[in-house]
Amino acid sequence: MSGNLIDELLAGKHRALARTITKIENRQAGYRELVSQLHEHTGDADVIGITGSPGAGKSTLVDKMAAAYREQGLTVGVIAIDPSSPFTGGAVLGDRIRMGSNVGDMEVFFRSMSARGTLGGLSTATTDAVKALDAFGKDKIIIETVGAGQNEIDIVKTADTVGVLVPPGSGDDVQMLKAGILEIADLFIVNKADLDGADRTVQELKEMLEYRDGGVPATVGHHGAAGSGDGFEQPESGDPPEQRWHPPIVETVANKGEGVDDVLEVLADHREHLADSGELAEQERMRYAEEIRTLLQEDVRGLLEQEIDRQGGLDAYVGRVRSKEIDPYAVSDELLEPIAECLEQREE
Amino acid sequence: MGVDQEQRTIRCLVAKVGLDGHDRGAHVISRAFRDAGFEVIYSGLHRAPEEIVQAAVQEDVDVLGISILSGAHDTLVPKIVDGLQEYDAFEDTLLLVGGIIPDDDEDELKALGVSEVFGPGASMDEMIEFVRQNVPER
Structure with missing residues (x-):
């Protein structure tokens, strides 16, 4: 019951609904596509x-x-x-x-x-x-x-x-x-x-x-x-x-x-x-905006975690911060630099 | 933790069915499962088989642990199994029974689809290990 989970859910199968929520909770592979497909039916x-x-x-x-x-x-x-x-x-x-x-x-x-x-x-x-x-x-x-x-x-x-x-x-x-x-x-x-x-x-x-x-x-x-x-x-x-x-x-x-x-x-x-x-429409607008913001925050954080892993984890930075070689703000700047650069280039 | 990071947690329903007011064991197991990092839903006392089925289906639990000390397992467990099958939930739910179950009945329950029966003296670690080893792949 993997491929047509959405179809089964829309057809009213309780098990499909339950499984969809599980995938959402577990953030199981493919859950984003699942939620995307749900959107138009809400x-x-x-x-x-x-x-x-x-x-x-x-x-x-x-x-x-x-x-x-x-x-x-x-x-x-x-x-x-x-x-x-x-x-x-x-x-x-x-x-x-x-x-x-x-x-x-x-x-x-x-x-x-x-x-x-x-x-x-x-x-x-x-x-x-x-x-x-x-x-x-x-x-x-x-x-x-x-x-x-x-x-x-x-x-x-x-x-x-x-x-x-x-x-x-x-x-x-x-x-x-x-x-x-x-x-x-x-x-x-x-x-x-x-x-x-x-x-x-x-x-x-x-x-x-x-x-x-x-x-x-x-x-x-x-x-x-x-x-x-x-x-x-x-x-x-x-x-x-x-x-x-x-x-x-x-x-x-x-x-x-x-x-x-x-x-x-x-x-x-x-x-x-x-x-x-007319508050309902306004509420909906604000909610979607909030939802997008939250998602963006989490996604960007996810990207950053990957980048930190690529750089060999935070431990090395923490060690340098402890020995006063560098400060936390500088670490943040350093890690964010590629992203900032990327955005600047897009502006040009 | 990013949005895409998978966070699989084992979900269990600890269920008391029928006219059986002894829930100390169910409480102890719920607690041990919680401390093992599982999410535990406890049914409460005196539940009908349909309620257990409803809970197991809706909560999409990996493990259904039924505690029966009343001797009515031969009537209650088949009803639950039928219900799970009706909602396509039987195949991928690990079914456990705990309580006072005679050996002959244990074989019958296992033939029905119960994975393991835990009687008096079963240890928590043993049970938790069994769940970790046998939790259905999804």
Whole structure:
């Protein structure tokens, strides 16, 4: 089943889809051609990113979301990403255990991926795996990952809509969110809303969003805040208010399925907003640009590694740097010189 | 590492099927496989054969290790084998069974397509070595 893998994938064979993703993950010989061929068949799926701290309930929510989409007659692909050991490369990928609502339903294609230690590589592999699911014909594709750092943020950025899970009582986590995840969230999901502290978390999130929108929350101070009735001032400049998307906060109890329909509704609203405001096209443009940049970076790095090997490896340079014979910048210049020369010649 | 550098990692599904609540062994094996540098997907307890098939096909695992301590291997393993065949996943998946399996049954399982049966006393190193040696070429 090697030659016509793409044909089999397009014909709906699960095994071919699974094998395609494996080739993508392994960067097996010929995987680039594979992904190139997939490209023209993509663009029909809604891609949703779900992120949040470990134990926030991502897998459980994703399971319930998948089941709800299935009830609507839609097909679903899920990519769940777990960290791997930086030492052995091994990993236990446990998200599948929570997929209890979609037992034996092959129309939910669930795939676990590990971070495999490479930085840029993971977002490339994820993007490519999404393409495979999209070309296969999945209506909804959900990417699930722990929102721990830049790497994960890069991954969920490949989604049209991003949901961030915030468990109750995570005051400090909410603070942490400010660093970057806040900016990428299109909706916040306060999961385990039946626990104590859920109201408070919702409140904290609301305040934070109001600050972000450039206003002052009504709950802060006695003075100022003379703005609009809803408690914060809308900035006068910028997009007209109705054009802007304000991330809603949805409360869920994922393991009981409560609030899952609300999440789906907000996701649909956001999708509509993206289409109406023209953001969808803009997003797509930016995503492709980002994808090309990442690919270029990795490819150039690959070329350089080969060049370094040809020059006898980095060790010799490192030795000379240690003995102060040469400095790291000079090494970089020296190795890059042929490339720079080549580019100069092209300009002429 | 460049984009074209191949990164083959052995993927395993450690599966518990049927009414069998003993998962200590499966946990220990999952961990040992992880430490050997494999990617391990653990099924969780009380899975139906169809679920195991679904997971093995979608995850495209190299190795499927089924842990059965309930004595129901004669019913459950054939169902899994049939399912794998239905999705063209049987040929290139290394099938292992671990647990309490009588010798006569071991022969039957092997005739079905199980590559090896590991009983009590099997060592982790032995198992990991077996997987490395016999992982299907793809």
